[in-house]
Amino acid sequence: PEEKYGAFFIAGFHHTHAELAIRAINQNAYAVIEKPIITEKKQLDDLITVIQKNNGNVFSCFHKRYSPFNNLAVKDLNILNNDPISYHCIVHEQSQPLLYWYNWPNSKSPLLSNGCHWIDHFLFLNNFNKPKYCGACSNSEKNTFSVWIELENGAFFTMALSDKGSDYRGVQDYIELRTKDSTVKIMNDSVYTSENKNGVIRKKTINKMYNYKLMYKKITEKINNNEKGDSMESIKVSAETILILEDLLAANLKI
Secondary structure (H helix, E strand, C coil): CCCCCCEEEECCCHHHHHHHHHHHHHCCCEEEEECCCCCCHHHHHHHHHHHHHHCCCEEEECHHHHCCHHHHHHHHCCCCCCCCCEEEEEEECCCCCCCCHHHCHHHCCHHHHCCHHHHHHHHHHCCCCCEEEEEEEECCCCCEEEEEEEECCCCEEEEEEECCCCCCCCCEEEEEEECCCEEEEEECCCEEEEEECCEEEEEEECCCCHHHHHHHHHHHHHHHCCCCCCCHHHHHHHHHHHHHHHHHHHHHHCC
16 A cells, blocks of 8 residues: 555456556556456446546556557548447357356456457447447356447447357457448458458458557557546446446346
8 A cells, every 4th residue: 555656557356456446546646457447337436436536547458449450440441420330259268267266256257357358349449439229148058148239320239259169279259340331350359351342452460469569558658658548438438338238148147
């Protein structure tokens, strides 16, 4: 409690992230938080209250927000005036030992602990437009999840998340971003292909770890320059959407 820093890099047990961020903000420090930034509604409410009271700064470490593919996708999908971008993904998460802390009750479901990455990325690409309708369900083993979201701007999201399958390459994902007549395909944060009705627009490959390097570079540059953190809208919409889906999932699991 007596230690003072200019910035806190918070990457511990998920249910402790908000408390540590609040402590940082109360010291007028930056809070750089690994996903998820909260695991329940009270944590979010308390965090927002402290940010507003202290004009605090939070950076959410959702590395997909920092991918160089994002700008390419907006260009190749011919996005104008915040047009909706629909998002469909298949995600393989690594299976974990039974007593691993991701499986603790206070870490909530894999949907919140892991699926938040793709949900946030969808919201980010749609400028954190609010959800209009959404749903979530799981299989009886509680290791495979299906999620759908429709935003107020008409963008639609689907995700199939599971730890079933090969762990040989660790986490794997396949994403398609779609507009009326264009599609962007992204595999494992490293392989990008875009196409429209006339054919392939471009292909690009990067190291899958590059997003993390770019994320921390940009965040630390902003801290060094005393710039503002994430917008309040991005914090609220992302976290609230994930909590809504978690509640829907919990209701489904009780059936």
